[in-house]
Amino acid sequence: MLRWTGGDARFFQIVFQAVLLTVGVLLRDFSLLPWQMGLALLAAAATQAFWLRVFRLKNVGYLSPLITACGLSLLLRADTLWAHPLLACLAISSKFLLRVRGKHVFNPANFGVGLALLIVPGTWVSPGQWGNDLGIALWLVALGATVAGRAGRNDAAWLFLASFLGLLLLRLLYLGHSVPRIWEILCHQSLNGALLLFAFFMISDPMTLPDHPRARHLHVVLVALLAFVWQFLFYRPNGALWALLFLAPLVPLWDAIWPAKRYIWSENRTLHNKCCVAR
Amino acid sequence: MRKLALFTLLTAAVGAAQAFCGFYVGKADAQLFNDASQVIVVRDGDKTVVSMLNDYQGELKEFALVVPVPTVLQKGQVNVGEKAIFDRLDAYSAPRLAEYYDPNPCEARLERRRNEAAMAPVPATAPAPLGKSLGVTVEASYTVGEYDIVILSATQSDGLETWLKREGYRIPANSAKALAPYIRQNMKFFVAKVNLAEQAKTGFQMLRPLQFAYESEKYMLPIRLGMANARGPQDLIIYMLTKNGRVETSNYRTVKLPANMDLPVFLKQGNEFRNFYKAMFGEQAKKEGYRAVFTEYFWDMGWCDPCAADPLSPEELRKAGVFWVNNPAAAASPPALPSQGRMMPMPGAQPVMLTRLHVRYTPETFPEDLMFQETKDRQNFQTRYVLRHPAKIEADACPEARAYLDGVQKRQEAEAQQLATLTGGDISTIRSKIPLLPVPPAPPAKAWWEGLWGSTNGK
Known part of the structure; x- marks a missing residue:
């Protein structure tokens, strides 16, 4: 096949x-x-x-x-x-x-x-809409990692998740939540089906990401940062979708600075x- | 009266719940409970009006409420509302029954086109449910209605806890931990207690709802604070009033409750519908693992079909906090209809969208405060259930009667199964409540091979 x-x-x-x-x-x-x-x-x-x-x-x-x-x-x-x-x-x-x-x-x-x-x-x-169900999240990651892996862009998916959730963790620590609460909220956020879907099926699209790994990583981290700011500083929904859309015009710039195949x-x-x- | 009964019922079912957006704290050791919580949130842009109704049962002098609010609220931003507005919204958006009567198949034979089933909405009762050194600053202090209010800002949660305790509020254990994230978000604390002298002047037996108007980018309800010492699941009903479309939670799943199906007609009797709805909601919440928010109603308040109660008048909407509706009393000229100017077939109706959300949550399943978003969805939804009354006829009344009664029997079984599935109830109990129609005699059972060889066989 x-x-x-x-x-x-x-x-x-x-x-x-x-x-x-x-x-x-x-x-x-x-x-x-x-x-x-x-x-x-x-x-x-x-x-x-x-x-x-x-x-x-x-x-x-x-x-x-x-x-x-x-x-x-x-x-x-x-x-x-x-x-x-x-x-x-x-x-x-x-x-x-x-x-x-x-x-x-x-x-x-x-x-x-x-x-x-x-x-x-x-x-x-x-x-x-996907809820925060462990079972569904695992399926999303398994299927998504297969696709992103085949496209050779698993790095983008994981880096996005790590950056976004890392920023979230910093926020929770800053807000002074207790450790059990931090764990609960972090689980709740990371099992969000929409976030996983975005990471593995959208941001990892190799055609619209910078081709050079360094540029790609920078871009993904910027998307995660803007998504986080949008969602947790301005309290607006769909941070990741907006961040990817708004930052997409930067990709040609990255490709010019770091050319790659x-x-x-x-x-x-x-x-x-x-x-x-x-x- | 029915509503009252329902409240009691839910009280028993829900158990001891805490306040939804803050906690109620007492000045004595009395056990204080707040049962069915309801909140109205009116929002357009960042402008927000929140009304909170609590079902506080204890001594008035013991009552105190702490709610995190996004800004320092001045006296004019706080109001004491009317409980009647909650009742009106509740009645208007309540889950409802719609009844249809089957036409008599014998009459229908003569006059097939006449008599579309009459629809009679039953205004079924809603399950309304279903000090400086401490880093604390008193930003404002005033009396509104029967409430003495202080708005506090704090720099540290321990200080706030100490301040509240020093002032005589008995706040739950772990409060500092629960308060800290709100302090770090630079939120203020609205603290209200009852001014007994003022309360006596009002002549009201129960506490009236508190309303706040503020501007904030945060479209949220701080449910976590009320979980400080919650026991078991808590229920909250939220009436969202917006201009453009349906409201849903952005950090939890929002699910429409199963609705618009045919159910056994006995639900019309006594408390059956309320019991059904309570059981059904409980079953669905459990099925979702207490991780979902349920939509019970979404409709443009300009009209309704069927109407469980009349839509709210512009005056009532303003009392609920709908600031974009013109106050007919205040306007000298004929009130200009705000925004879209849609057709309003019902008199007194306003272009306001009502989303009714119902959530049963536990501290484990709702680790974060509820965040909301207004969508552009305008598809109406209501928790409406259909009762189809069979025509009362004898099996031999006319040639069509048998087939009709056969059909009714199958339908009733399907309705019973549906009810059992929705509520997780016992099917035989449900069947026993369904009145039996005259059963058409079943044709004698034949073995499969009878008639295979024709009537000549064996001759």
Whole structure:
């Protein structure tokens, strides 16, 4: 199977995201309609097809729009049917249009969610939707580490979690909580499904992270810092999502300062039958 | 009357709970308990109005309340509200029954299109539940209504604990530890006790709710302080009044309670519905491991369907703290409707969104204070349960009757199963409460092979 998929991390990502979506809808009371998901998938694929034609791109498959549509479905909630497909379309378009030196600036799902929260009526993100369940957290880490590991970006996921939770620990110590309370709160925060999902399925996206390890680590720590400030100093929800979105424009700068070999999905290296995988 | 009964009931079920957003402290050794806690939080931007209702049962002179607040509250920011507003919000957003009556299948035969089931909402009662050297500064001190209030700031938790003790407040053990994080967050402490002379003037038997208005980026309720010496799970009902959409917790799971299903019609009798709701809530909270916050209601207060009670009038909304609603008494010109200007089919209704959240928490399962976010979700939700009354007919009344009664029997069994699943109740007890309809005689059972060879077999 590995050979068949060319070892592309995204194949795993799609399968795991589909599993998580199913689990979420069935067990975690996600207010997500099958139609919203279906339309998001269709819109994402159609947008990809459109831009591939416009830019006459060949040898690019359809894994990326599937991932973006799944990611949007996992994160975003809406009280209309049109929000998901519209945002999927805008997210995929951002990948083709918002580029610096041939590399897209924003993680498409992150871009879509940010746009939704800023301007699309009837949309929201439920950061508490996964709860803080140990079982679910372990599954998220296991599945997520597999995907991020295949993409060679596990370092980003773990570094983000370590930085964010480290800052949280400092805050709890500063606030003078008792040791048992610190442990309880730290567990509560670190088992948050939305945080783990972000770490392993979003910030670890190799296409939008700096390519040089040093730059990548700096960027991830900055994202964790801003997420922490947003959430615990300004008391606003969804810190991680906003931090990644706001800091994404810095990545081209990091890439210029610390140039490194550009990441390429294995699919785009070996090609051919990969579109069949996507379909 | 029904409500009163319900309160008692929940009191028994919930047991000895503490205050939700602070703790009640006594000046004597009396055991003080605060049972069903309710709070109204009105918020738009950073502007917040919080109203707290406690079910304090002890001696008034023993009553004292400590609540962490984000800013120093001046006298004008504190008000003594009316309990009636809580009752109105409760009644309006209460879990409800909707009844439908099956049309008589025999009549329906003649007049199929007539008589859509009449819907009669039963305003079912809500389970309302369901000194300097110490580093302490008195920032403000005043009397509002029957309360003597001081706003304290502190630099160290030990000092605050000592100050409170020196002033005669008997505060729970471990208080310093619980107070410390709030001090470090630069929060102030609202301390209220009852001014007995003022209280006597009011003529009220029970303590009226306290309201605070302030601006803060923190959209939260400090539930942790009340857990200082909590025993067992505590219940809290939160009425969130916002402009744009449904409110949910951002650091805990928010779950909609199971609703909108058909249930056995006996729930209409006596206390059955209240008992059902209490059991159902208990079962769902347990199922979620006491780690979730439940949504019981979300609706634009401009209308309701079915209405368990009339929507609140603009005046009532203002009393609840909804500052963006024009006060018709104050406005000389016709009141301009705030914000969206939606259709308001109900007179007196206002474009205000009400989210009713119900949480049963324990110190272990809710290690952090509740943080909230207002979403852009405007999909209405209510805990509404449907009773379908079967038509009263004999099995041989008409050709359609048998099939109908057969269907009713299956439906009743499904309703009983549903009820058992929701409440974790005993199915046979539930079945025994369902009145039996005239059962259509079952056709005699045939062996599978009978008729296989046709009627000529054996001849």
